[in-house]
Amino acid sequence: MSKPVVHIANLNLWYRQKAVLQDLNWIIYPSENWLVCGTSGSGKTSLAKAVAGLIKANGKIEINFNPEASLPPVIHYTANWYQFKDLEGQSNFYYQQRYNKQSTEVTATVRAELQGYGEKLGLDFEEALAIVNQLCFSDLVNSTLIQLSSGEHKKLQLIKGIWLAPQLLILDQPYNGLDKQSRENLNRLLEALAEKGTQLILISNDVEIPACINRFAEISNGKLMEISDEERISERDEELTVKAVPDFLRESPIPTFSGSVIKMTDVSISYGDKQVLKNINWVVERGEKWLLQGPNGSGKSTLLSLVCGDHPQAYSNDFSLFGFKRGTGESIWDIKTRIGLISPELHWYFDASATVWQSVASGFYDSSGLFCEPGSTRHGQVNELLEYFGLLEQSKVLMTELPLGKQRLALLARTIIKNPELLILDEPCQGLDQQQTQHFNKLVDGLCKNGTTLIYVGHFEAQLPECIEKRILLENGAVKSVESLLEAV
Amino acid sequence: MSNYFNTLPLREKLNQLGVCDFMDSSEFLDGIDALKGKKLVVVGCGAQGLNQGLNLRDSGLNVSYALRKEAIEGKRDSYKNASENNFTVGTYEELIPDADVVINLTPDKQHTAVVNAIMPLMKKGATLLYSHGFNIVEEGMQVRKDITVIMVAPKCPGSEVRAEYVRGFGVPTLIAVHPENDPEGKGLLQAKAYCVGTGGHKAGVLKSSFVAEVKSDLMGEQTILCGLLQTGSILSFDKMVEKGIDAGYASKLVQYGVEVITEALKQGGITAMMDRLSNVAKIKAFEISEELKDIMRPLFQKHQDDIMSGEFSRIMMEDWANGDKNLLRWRAETGETAFEKTPAGNVKIGEQEYFDNYTLMVAFVRAGVELAFETMVQAGIKPESAYYESLHETPLIANTIARKKLFEMNRVISDTAEYGCYLFDQACKPLLADFMKKVDTDLVGKNFNEGKDAAVDNRSLIEVNEAIRSHEVEVIGATLRKAMTAMKAIKTA
8 A cells, every 4th residue: 555645643632621622543645635623622633733734732743745746745734713914914803804994905815915925826717716716706706805794705815725726725614604615615516526536524513515526534532433424424313401591581572672573675885886784674573483595695694784784884774773764863783782692703803812602692792702790690600501502611711712612602602692682694604513513503492492693694504493483595695485385394 | 372281370380280089989879870871972983983882872872972063974984983882973063053962972072162163063061971081171172161070081092981881891081170160069970870881980980170180191192101110112123123122022022011011001000010120120110210210300390390380282393283293203303213124023921021120111111100100299199190190001001012113103192192202212212322322131131140149138129129010100009909919811912
């Protein structure tokens, strides 16, 4: 047999006095493409980063590139998190920033970003444009980085990795935030890349994967175990043990208004000549459970930003929230106090220097980071909910020190802590494993029985709460359809 | 127009300089009530104008923008900023007559022209809001007696005013009411409501006066904030190059070092900054900063004297009238310095290395902050005001240097700060010539601890710590910082 490309023996990695990887062994031979799955916090990202040489671990990691291959002898790691800086090298952004217009651009355009990257690595820009096309990203080439949604940032990251076509490409959660069509397009691109000789390591718990994946593994208890394709898909229907929801979340939210929750009449949003939302008419009544869907770039985030008081153009539209017309003396804090929001952008821009406890408690005040002393009742509620999410032990840990899945759980707790009248869950389960997702959706079903109004965004049909009863579908900034899902059943 | 401060009797001068009240959060329970339903018209739409306006509108206030006709017709940046965020934009003639509050956020240099243009259009009993008192105090602008004149000055760049607001917090803010223009006694209520509108009430509000704000702001910006950071940076760079340190390394150390060092200052004052050094280095930095304080004290005092007497404003306004002849010459000279022309090298400098290899800058910062603070307090300015205009703002300017180096830093700060910075720099460099001759690379460029015995004498360390910690700027700083600890750290390096 030929020499392994990656040879890992007795790999050990500790984090905060806890073993993450323990005597892990893994051999990757030429022409193998691996999928690695595992529950949240099992060490998938740590292993990927160790292979890519980005973090230190004890043990043997030997990499043998093929000296004869034309592909660059490097490992490229496409992280599960994206980062960018403004033109002055800072990254002090806030999630609403993409909706506030400034005449002078503070971040580079996608084109400039890609050109800079290509120049550094000696790549042909024309090739990048081809990949851009295949990921339906062409319209965004002249956008600035701050304007991109999380799904669009993910695509930009993926474009960079595929364009480089390294000998070994590690993709950590590549499907996060991508719509169905984009996921398929990505799989085709990865298959073509494997054809060219790039070996893939995919870190994902998703079901649909490229056809070129031919080895499967799962990380558990710090070790990597090879599994079969069938095991990967089938084994996870273990019984859900549902914990009792804390009492303070079993009460119906106290109504603070009368009338419709949302009433939009011909709402339109444009940036210059570009129309992002076109004549949206949408009414959400109290207690309704909505699914909001549409491909990447169809205007979902913009629509939700209007509802959350995050979009300046709300003031020039005919649009009522919680019974009052926007721009009649209400403050955005009057709006936010009734909403529990989670979105990929909220997570990305959240104050990472806050502790888990502070982050959850900040949900009472709709702030990113905690600036008040919550008092003893709320103190107890935060602890109860942390216990429910299995995070009590980590309450004093900084968000930035936790794996993404755990961070997400903390932010989900933040979303519901005040038992809000309206829940806006924009891809709430991104980065969670299947069991955590089922768990959370069950919790949402429970909350909604109390009369909570729900707007849910999810790209994965199989991972939705049961309580959903209506669907609004966006396409190119317009409402394509509104339907009741209950009748269809 | 004549200098307002100089028209006052001594008793009243001291009275106004001494206005200083760190307000309790219970003072803001009425929220935005005093401005609710009123028409707020902002004049100018740069970074402060736009971001304050976005916050005010999101707090439920009615905000629009009055711009000059040429700015609207030429679709200049200010016009785009306002209109693309869906604000009503109009000319002075269209919007000012209906305004209940006119918010002047144009650059200092334009204030006289702007206020002369809008005052005749303002309705009886309206309010004029400034974010800096120069026009009123130094230029002596006389505002119509029926108009209320107030000041609300967020102590951070416009972008942060917005970022902290949407996070659910705010930035520290200074407010004042002009005693000559408060005919209905509503000035303070409106200023407080404005703070709630911008979110400033969550991060600490200092009630000051126009006089105290101007005299302390000018002093801080020209001595410690811009002046000394500029002088210290250039001298440090030149010294390293003279001693054979790689120029790229020297450039990077100077560009980013001051930001890393003053981040500690921001979080825990001089004490925290000095504590980042080893014990030996701390004692050394203490000694040389004492020496620096003695050398520079007369210069700091001269700047404060000229600010108090109005001499500084007089010569600066002469230069304004002269087409900025001196300012532009000095600005060009800054652009020609070796530091400015040497790009930061592609070397990695660790966070601790910025302290260990740049002990000299730690000493400069301590000396400058303490001297500026002491000189202001001696001149009758209250410690809280002096703190904001010295220690509090130092990390903000340092952040600008990290992003833009000195030439651009000077271009983005206020007109008054830039002029004062050059004046200070010109005088300070020769003053430090002898001192700099003694400086070697252990203080700047190389690790101070290298090859030195780490042992220190207990008693001298205790003495040094005691001197640092008991300084008045540390005592008042601890109280004021408590109110704003939640602000997000800014980092570039």
